[in-house]
Amino acid sequence: MNRHxxxxxxxxxxxxxxxxxxxQADVLFWSTQARPVEEAQAMRETVMADAPETVDxxxxxxxxxxTRIRAELQAGSxxxxxxxxxxxxxxxxxxxxxxxxxxxxxxxxSETFNTLSKLGTDTPQYIPWxxxxxxMAANKESxxxxxxGADIDALTYxxxxxxTANVHEATxxxxxxxxxxxxxxKHRFFEGYLYPSYTNGVVRTYASDKAVTAWEKFRELxxxxxxxxxxxxxxxxxxxxxxxxxVFDHTSRLAQAFNERPDDFVAFPAPAGPEGRGFMPVxxxxxxxxxxxDKDAAKALISYMMTPETxxxxxxxxxxxxxxxxxxxxxxPPAVQAAGDAVAKMSxxxxxNPGLLPSGLGxxxxxxxxxxxxxxxxxxxxxxxxxxxxxxxxxxxxxIMDETGAPCWAPDAPSExxxxxx
Numbered sequence: 001m002n003r004h005x006x007x008x009x010x011x012x013x014x015x016x017x018x019x020x021x022x023x024q025a026d027v028l029f030w031s032t033q034a035r036p037v038e039e040a041q042a043m044r045e046t047v048m049a050d051a052p053e054t055v056d057x058x059x060x061x062x063x064x065x066x067t068r069i070r071a072e073l074q075a076g077s078x079x080x081x082x083x084x085x086x087x088x089x090x091x092x093x094x095x096x097x098x099x100x101x102x103x104x105x106x107x108x109x110s111e112t113f114n115t116l117s118k119l120g121t122d123t124p125q126y127i128p129w130x131x132x133x134x135x136m137a138a139n140k141e142s143x144x145x146x147x148x149g150a151d152i153d154a155l156t157y158x159x160x161x162x163x164t165a166n167v168h169e170a171t172x173x174x175x176x177x178x179x180x181x182x183x184x185x186k187h188r189f190f191e192g193y194l195y196p197s198y199t200n201g202v203v204r205t206y207a208s209d210k211a212v213t214a215w216e217k218f219r220e221l222x223x224x225x226x227x228x229x230x231x232x233x234x235x236x237x238x239x240x241x242x243x244x245x246x247v248f249d250h251t252s253r254l255a256q257a258f259n260e261r262p263d264d265f266v267a268f269p270a271p272a273g274p275e276g277r278g279f280m281p282v283x284x285x286x287x288x289x290x291x292x293x294d295k296d297a298a299k300a301l302i303s304y305m306m307t308p309e310t311x312x313x314x315x316x317x318x319x320x321x322x323x324x325x326x327x328x329x330x331x332x333p334p335a336v337q338a339a340g341d342a343v344a345k346m347s348x349x350x351x352x353n354p355g356l357l358p359s360g361l362g363x364x365x366x367x368x369x370x371x372x373x374x375x376x377x378x379x380x381x382x383x384x385x386x387x388x389x390x391x392x393x394x395x396x397x398x399x400i401m402d403e404t405g406a407p408c409w410a411p412d413a414p415s416e417x418x419x420x421x422x
Contacts, residue, residue, distance in 0.1 A: 026056040027297050030069065031084035033130075033284050034318050035059040042317035047310060052300045062089060069289060073097050078291040081298040083126075087116055087283045088359035090126050091409070098125040099288040099295055106306050108323035110347040112354050116410065117285060126285035127302055130311070130320035133281050134188060134250045135342040137235070137257065137267045142167050142175065142245040153345050155271040157197065157217055160246075164224035167245055176225040177244025181233035185250055186376060187369040192280025192355035193248075194218060197273030201412040202355055203419040206397055207390040214273070215379050215386045222380050230381070239265060251343065252319065255335035262334035269346035276353030278411075279346050283356075284320065315340070323347070353411055360406030371397050397421050 034043045040059045048055045060068075065085065072078025083090075083098075090098070102123035107114050113128040138152075145166035146152065150159045164176040180186045191202055198214035199205035226232075226244055238244035239257040247254070248270070257265055270279050286305060288298045304310055311322035312329060321340045328337050346352065361368050375393055378384045398421040408419035 027053045027081035027294065027301050028079050029055050029057045029082045029084060029301070030065060030080045031057065031059045032062050032065045032086060032089055033059065033084050033320070035061070039318055043314075047305075047313045047317050051304050053297045055301065065089070066092070069093075072291045073289060076291065077293075078289065079293060080289055081292045081294060082301055083287040083289060084129065084284060085287075086357070087126075087281075087285060088357055088409070090285060090287060091119060091359065095119045095121050095125050097290055099290060099292070099298075101125065101127055101288070101299070101302070104299060104302060106303065108347075109325050109344065110323065110352065112352045113281070113283060113323060113347065116283065116354070116356075120414065126287035127306060128323040129284045129286045129305065130314055130318065131281050131283050131323050131343060131347060132251060132320050133279060133343045133346065134185070134192070134248065134270070135254070135267055135339060135346065136270055137239060137247050137249070137254050137265055137338075139239060139242070139245040140264060140266055143266070145170055152266070152268045154349070155268070157221070157271045157273050160271045161217070161220050161224070164221065164246055168224045174224050174226050175245040176221060176229075177232055177235050177238045177247040178222075178225050178229040179232050179235055179247075179249050179253070180229045180376070181231045183233035185253070187372045188250070188280055189248055190372040190376060191358065191369075193270050193278045194273075196278030196353045196355035196411045197271070197275055198278075200275035200353065202358075203397065203401060203408060204412045204422045206421050207394040208422070210275075211390060212386050215375075215390075217273070218376075219380055251335075251339040254339065255333070258335035258338045259333055262338070265338070267338040267342040269342055269349060272349075272351050275411075276351045277346065277349050278353050278355050280357065281347060281354050282320075283323075283354075355411055356409045358406075359409050361400065361404050364400050364404050368397075368400055371400070394421055 034040050044057050048057060069080060072080055100123045106127050108128035117124045117126050117128055119125040145163060147159050147162040167175045194214050195202045199208055199210040205211055232238055234253045235247040235249035236254050236256040239247060240260065270277060286302050288295055292298050306324060308326040311324060311326055315321060321343045328340055358365060358368055371393055375389060378389045379386050401418045401421060405418045408415040412419060
């Protein structure tokens with residue numbers, strides 16, 4: 001080797017050592033969450049400000065996120081120290097690709113979330129990190145019409161129907177509001193609330209006898225629903241206008257009502273059916289890949305992320321709610337305080353039965369949602385025979401599952417391969 005080659009080799013070696021030192025100093029936090037520029041900036045500058053390690057927070061779309069972590073796992077080494085993603089992202093990975101996190105002793109206030117985090121094993125493969133969801137909200141004027149003995153934080157669907165009927169009778173107007181408009185999120189109600197509550201499934205149980213009962217109950221509720229709901233998409237508007245007194249929607253689509261008139265409205269959990277309190281958590285978690293260069297540093301970062309102070313800072317940065325018991329500060333916007341309380345009660349309820357976001361469907365996700373929307377329109381709006389509609393739609397759903405090969409997600413029982421429509 002000549003002198004120039006020796007010099008270049010030495011420079012290269014020094015560069016590699018410097019690079020290694022930087023890699024060891026920074027924990028690469030590879031996340032699918034907090035992607036908008038302002039959220040990512042808040043994560044770096046505020047949420048991570050007092051972290052025990054220097055953190056390189058990198059937020060990516062699901063595709064690039066998964067591509068890189070899979071490449072590192074396949075190579076047997078990598079730079080990613082900590083993963084932040086939704087439950088569906090982690091469930092697409094093999095449990096043995098993630099470090100067991102049972103030794104951290106960190107759990108959420110929801111046993112449901114703690115079970116999900118084990119990914120079918122005996123120990124946590126990720127730590128529940130933060131959550132968002134869909135909730136109920138009501139004008140306080142309606143509370144006087146609650147059925148006798150009903151607890152607004154533990155309602156059943158029968159009690160909700162009775163409540164809306166009482167309001168209807170007293171006011172002469174159907175005051176339940178449902179986001180059945182073109183931009184409404186009605187499909188999430190069917191997928192994450194109605195079906196889990198009545199059938200303990202979504203795909204397997206789509207055309208079951210229990211599903212017939214679910215649609216019968218929703219028809220009863222529709223009798224007391226503002227008929228203009230087919231034009232409603234953001235239920236905060238109908239709360240503020242008075243066109244609806246009792247509503248269902250995503251927390252973000254109710255925020256304006258609570259922020260403008262916080263003393264007029266109350267937020268509360270979704271009702272329960274025979275199979276539990278179905279709800280759709282948007283659950284994010286923290287995990288460590290087996291290829292992480294410094295697992296102890298990553299574990300220390302998880303512990304930091306799960307402190308009450310950091311959970312509240314994360315809420316401010318992302319509008320995702322804590323998954324541990326925290327006292328929300330008084331200076332949060334009224335909508336955040338109200339929704340946060342309702343989400344916490346719902347996810348920690350003894351009968352909580354989460355209906356997870358559909359996963360593994362790729363570009364067929366829209367078609368999957370359309371089946372539930374079409375089912376609603378035919379059964380509830382067109383008053384077609386329930387059994388006939390379910391049997392008619394069943395092959396469409398089965399074709400989507402077979403084409404995508406998507407395995408079942410909770411609350412459906414796990415499947416080997418495509419989730420069957422039974």
